[in-house]
Amino acid sequence: MRDLKNKLTSGKNTKNTQSRKGKSFGYQVLGFGAGGGAAPVNVDYLVVAGGGGGGVYDGNNGGGGAGAGGMRFSFRCCSVSQVEIETGVDYTITVGAGGAKAPASNTPSSRGGDSVAFAGETFAVTSTGGGGGSQGQSTGGSGGGGTSVYSQAGSAGNTPPTSPSQGNPGGQGAGTPSAGSNRGGGGGGHGGAGGNAASSNDGQGGAGTANDITGACVSYAFGGPGGGGPDGGSGCAEKGAGGGGGRQMATAANGGSGVVIIRIPCGPAATSVAPGTNQVSNDGSAKIARFTVTGTLTL
Numbered sequence: 001m002r003d004l005k006n007k008l009t010s011g012k013n014t015k016n017t018q019s020r021k022g023k024s025f026g027y028q029v030l031g032f033g034a035g036g037g038a039a040p041v042n043v044d045y046l047v048v049a050g051g052g053g054g055g056v057y058d059g060n061n062g063g064g065g066a067g068a069g070g071m072r073f074s075f076r077c078c079s080v081s082q083v084e085i086e087t088g089v090d091y092t093i094t095v096g097a098g099g100a101k102a103p104a105s106n107t108p109s110s111r112g113g114d115s116v117a118f119a120g121e122t123f124a125v126t127s128t129g130g131g132g133g134s135q136g137q138s139t140g141g142s143g144g145g146g147t148s149v150y151s152q153a154g155s156a157g158n159t160p161p162t163s164p165s166q167g168n169p170g171g172q173g174a175g176t177p178s179a180g181s182n183r184g185g186g187g188g189g190h191g192g193a194g195g196n197a198a199s200s201n202d203g204q205g206g207a208g209t210a211n212d213i214t215g216a217c218v219s220y221a222f223g224g225p226g227g228g229g230p231d232g233g234s235g236c237a238e239k240g241a242g243g244g245g246g247r248q249m250a251t252a253a254n255g256g257s258g259v260v261i262i263r264i265p266c267g268p269a270a271t272s273v274a275p276g277t278n279q280v281s282n283d284g285s286a287k288i289a290r291f292t293v294t295g296t297l298t299l
Contacts, residue, residue: 038087038088038269039087040084040085040086040087041084041085041086041087041264041265041269041299042082042083042084042265043082043083043084043085043262043263043264043265044073044074044075044082044213044262044263045072045073045074045075045083045117045125045213045260045261045262045263046071046072046073046074046075046211046213046220046259046260046261047070047071047072047073047115047116047117047125047126047127047258047260048069048070048071048115048127048220048221048239048240048258048259048260049069049070049071049096049112049113049114049115049127049128049129049130049140049141049240049258050069050095050096050097050098050099050112050113050114050115050129050130050240050255050256050257050258051066051067051068051069051098051099051112051129051130051187051221051223051224051240051241051242051243051255051256051258052066052067052068052069052098052099052109052110052111052112052129052130052131052132052133052138052140052144052187052224052242052243052255053066053098053099053100053101053102053109053110053111053112053132053133053243053252053253053254053255054066054101054102054109054132054133054187054224054227054242054243054244054245054246054252054253054254054255055101055102055109055132055133055134055144055145055147055184055227055245055246055252056101056102056104056105056106056107056109056227056245056246056247056251056252057105057106057134057147057148057149057182057184057227057245057247058105058106058247060182060247061147061148061149061175061182061184061227061247062147062148062173062182062183062184062197062202062226062227062245062246062247063102063109063133063134063147063148063184063226063227063245063246063247063252064133064134064144064145064146064147064152064154064170064171064173064184064185064186064187064203064226064227064245065133065144065145065170065171065184065185065186065187065194065202065203065205065223065224065225065226065227065242065243065244065245066099066109066112066130066131066132066133066138066144066145066187066223066224066242066243066244066245066255067112067130067131067132067133067138067140067141067142067143067144067145067155067157067167067170067187067188067189067194067206067223067224067242068130068141068142068167068187068188068189068190068205068206068208068220068221068222068223068224068240068241068242069096069112069115069127069128069129069130069140069141069142069167069221069240069241069242069255069256069258070114070115070127070128070129070130070140070141070142070158070162070166070167070190070221070240071127071141071166071167071190071209071220071221071240072125072126072127072162072164072166073211073213075211075212075213075263076211076212076213077164079164080164083117083118083123083125084123085118085299086299087269087299088269088298088299089298089299090296090297090298091117091118091119091121091296091297091298092116092118092119092120092294092295092296093116093117093118093119093260093262093278093291093294093295093296093297094114094115094116094119094260094294095113095115095257095258095259095260095291095292095293095294095295096112096113096114096115096127096129096240096257096258097112097113097257097258098112098113098237098243098254098255098256098257098258099111099112099113099129099130099132099243099254099255100254100255101243101246101251101252101253101254101255102132102133102134102246102252108132108138109132109133109134109138109144109243109252110132110255111129111130111131111132111138111140112129112130112140112141112240112242112255112258113129113258114126114127114128114129115127115240115258115259115260116260117260117262127141127166127240127258128140128141128159128160128166128167129141129255129258130142130143130144130167130187130188130221130223130240130242130255131143131144131155131157131159131170131187131188132144132255133145133147133170133184133187133224133226133227133242133243133244133245133252134146134147134152134173134184134185134245138155139155139156139157139159140155140157140159140167141157141158141159141166141167141190141221141240142157142158142166142167142168142169142170142187142188142189142190142194142206142221142223142242143155143156143157143159143167143168143169143170143187143188143194144170144187144188144242145170145171145172145173145184145185145186145187145188145194145197145203145205145223145224145226145245146170146171146172146173146184146185146197147173147184147185147245148173148174148175148182148183148184148197148226148227148247149173149175149182150173151172151173151174151175152172152173152185153172153173153185154169154170154171154172154173154185154186154187154188154193154194154196155169155170155188156169157169157170157188157193166190167188167189167190167221168188168189168190168191168192168193168194168206168223169188169193169194170185170186170187170188170193170194170206170223171185171186171187171188171193171194171195171196171197171203171204171206171226172185172196172197172203173185173197173203173226174196174197174198174199175197175199182197183197183198183199183200183201183202183203183226183227184197184202184203184226184227184245184247185197185202185203185226186202186203186204186205186206186223186224186225186226187205187206187223187224187225187242187243187245188206188223188242189205189206189207189208189209189221189222189223189242190206190207190208190209190220190221190222191206191207191208191209191221191222192206192207193206194206194223194226195226197226202225202226202227202245203225203226204225204226205222205223205224205225205241205242205244206222206223207222207223208220208221208222208239208241209221213261213263213288214261214281214283214288214290215283215288218239219239220239220240220241220259221239221240221241222236222239222241222242223241223242224241224242224243224244224245224253224255225244225245226244226245227244227245227246227247227252236256237256237257238256238257238258238259238292239256239259240255240256240257240258240259241255241256242255242256243255243256257292259290259291259292260290260291261288261289261290261291262288262289262291262297263286263287263288263289264286264287264288264289264299265285265286265287266282266284266285266286266287269299270299271287271289271297271298271299272297272298273289273291273295273296273297273298274295274296274298275293275295277292277293277295278290278291278292278293278295
């Protein structure tokens with residue numbers, strides 16, 4: 001097994017080759033067609049982790065919005081290579097859940113769950129869950145926004161670091177404990193940092209990033225807004241969005257779950273996924289395996 005994903009360098013001519021542990025197919029040593037069965041397949045991927053849960057503060061003080069789940073992809077990304085996988089093998093795909101919002105004022109919210117394509121393999125691709133909003137400086141794929149009290153800074157994104165970056169930092173809160181009506185920072189998104197709050201407004205969530213690996217252009221991994229909106233904002237399921245922050249009557253929101261999508265060239269092998277909640281479609285040029293829950297991919 002070889003991993004063609006280039007994590008540290010850019011350019012189409014640079015490839016890393018690794019051996020797949022526990023597998024011994026003839027083509028690894030002798031070359032394709034020399035007694036080793038079907039040739040491996042190059043696939044594209046999009047891996048989005050779960051978004052963090054929104055923060056809550058007390059009274060009119062705004063909680064920070066949560067960070068989006070980390071987003072990593074090879075499709076339409078010229079600096080990242082496809083992954084080469086074997087046929088006739090079951091691969092584990094892990095989909096991260098959205099983080100829980102803060103259960104009460106001044107309590108921590110939860111980070112989103114990690115998503116992993118080809119979990120357990122040497123060439124696994126991991127995206128880190130988004131940081132929770134405020135209360136504890138929650139780093140992640142994208143970082144959570146800071147709470148209003150003491151003008152808390154937003155948390156770092158792209159943690160642990162990947163290249164290209166899997167996300168951005170959250171925005172800073174605005175206010176002091178005595179002011180009584182302060183603002184929360186926005187959670188970071190894959191496409192941009194969370195907005196800093198000001199005395200008159202909460203920070204906006206960071207922008208997501210669009211990708212058309214499924215054949216349709218969809219935006220993923222956007223950050224949650226700071227507290228104080230009509231309902232605090234809601235993390236979109238299956239897109240890794242961060243939950244919005246809350247305050248007083250405006251409740252915080254849970255983070256959105258992640259998604260893993262594998263794009264496989266048509267022709268070389270049958271493709272199946274389990275469990276049945278996950279789906280395989282065909283856009284004419286490729287098979288699209290879309291995972292919304294943890295399961296297995298078999299070519």
